[in-house]
Amino acid sequence: MIAKKILIVDDSALTRRVLCDIINADERFEVDGVAYNGIEALKLLDEKRFDGIVTDINMPKMNGLEFLKELKKRGREERVLVLSTETSEGARVTLDALELGAVDFIQKPQGAIYSRDQDFIKRFFEILEAVVFSNRKASSGIFRNTVVLRSGGLMAKVDTATVPREGKGNKIVAIASSTGGPKALQSVIPRLPKNLDAPVLIVQHMPVGFTRSLADRLNAMSELTVSEAADGEYLEKGHVYLARGGAHMNYQEVNGRGRIVYSDEPSREGVKPCANYMYESLAKSSFHTIVCVVLTGMGHDGTEGIQNLIRAKKTHIIAQDEKSCVVNGMPGSIVATGLANEVVDLDLVAQSILTNVGVR
Numbered sequence: 001m002i003a004k005k006i007l008i009v010d011d012s013a014l015t016r017r018v019l020c021d022i023i024n025a026d027e028r029f030e031v032d033g034v035a036y037n038g039i040e041a042l043k044l045l046d047e048k049r050f051d052g053i054v055t056d057i058n059m060p061k062m063n064g065l066e067f068l069k070e071l072k073k074r075g076r077e078e079r080v081l082v083l084s085t086e087t088s089e090g091a092r093v094t095l096d097a098l099e100l101g102a103v104d105f106i107q108k109p110q111g112a113i114y115s116r117d118q119d120f121i122k123r124f125f126e127i128l129e130a131v132v133f134s135n136r137k138a139s140s141g142i143f144r145n146t147v148v149l150r151s152g153g154l155m156a157k158v159d160t161a162t163v164p165r166e167g168k169g170n171k172i173v174a175i176a177s178s179t180g181g182p183k184a185l186q187s188v189i190p191r192l193p194k195n196l197d198a199p200v201l202i203v204q205h206m207p208v209g210f211t212r213s214l215a216d217r218l219n220a221m222s223e224l225t226v227s228e229a230a231d232g233e234y235l236e237k238g239h240v241y242l243a244r245g246g247a248h249m250n251y252q253e254v255n256g257r258g259r260i261v262y263s264d265e266p267s268r269e270g271v272k273p274c275a276n277y278m279y280e281s282l283a284k285s286s287f288h289t290i291v292c293v294v295l296t297g298m299g300h301d302g303t304e305g306i307q308n309l310i311r312a313k314k315t316h317i318i319a320q321d322e323k324s325c326v327v328n329g330m331p332g333s334i335v336a337t338g339l340a341n342e343v344v345d346l347d348l349v350a351q352s353i354l355t356n357v358g359v360r
Helices: 013-024 038-047 064-074 088-099 112-116 118-132 181-186 211-221 275-284 303-309 329-336 346-357
Strands: 004-009 029-035 052-055 079-084 104-107 147-150 153-156 171-177 200-204 225-228 239-242 248-254 257-263 289-294 315-320 342-344
Touching (some): 004 013, 004 038, 013 029, 038 052, 064 088, 079 088, 079 118, 088 104, 200 248, 248 275, 289 303, 289 346, 303 315, 303 329, 342 346
Parallel strands (some): 004 052, 052 079, 171 200, 171 289, 200 239, 315 342
Antiparallel strands (some): 147 153
16 A cells, blocks of 8 residues: 655644654555645645645644645645634634635644544544545535625525425425535535525534534525524524534424424534434424435435435435535445435535425
């Protein structure tokens, strides 16, 4: 096995050393360069090729965002993993980094001692592997088709001419996404009209503090109202509810009304929130049809939950196709079961949702 060459970019000598020790301990990877900031990193990139880059955001002279912009400008193909902070500003900047081409992120531990924690190391390698082997073409850019400007951001054109109005039965849309998901969601949610005839639930694998920033960003880009779901909140059609990080989002009906209920079970599939809980909680709902959408992401989250859901409810399953996925783990897993009703390009996911849900 030829080890994948990794470049580390961080202004902290201690962080660089710790990351070098972690990465070099795994035979799949090898640190082949270290840089103090984006300027030094670009010089190294002029000299050699790397398979992946691990970069901090806050650095002198050229920070992580400026570095990503320069990589994009130069057409570089190295895949980037960003080190983020837990602050609200850190969450916002991390989303900026993902829009600029970073494939995924991991929270930077507070102090070098935590970097040697086995849970952190395990998660770091899971993400690094997904980043290094991700689909570079799919991870670049937010929208690939024509877009139009509207107040608050970008919205892709959608065709509602043939979409059914108030179709038979009560419906709900439940979306699962992970690596590459924030960008994929920006290609789906803004394309949905405000009169969508269903509520939308989303489980995106993100830690505490990041889901609110993502919800705010999607809300600014969309006709639909998008928010981080609150515990006990009742669902409304035309509203998108994003599961908060660090808890599992479930659906519950009280006196015929559906609401969000969070639970605190351990991580499942290595993530929290986990889409499997969301799908399984819908099995006892009164919805006529549940439209399940599985977008880009590593791992298998969503598959077991959907398999359990279909035993109790009528479902329509939409999976993102491999060529438009950053990582085809989650969609590929549900496709492999033979349960997917549609396997579509990312640009067609919103239209598929509309066709199966309709508008009011």
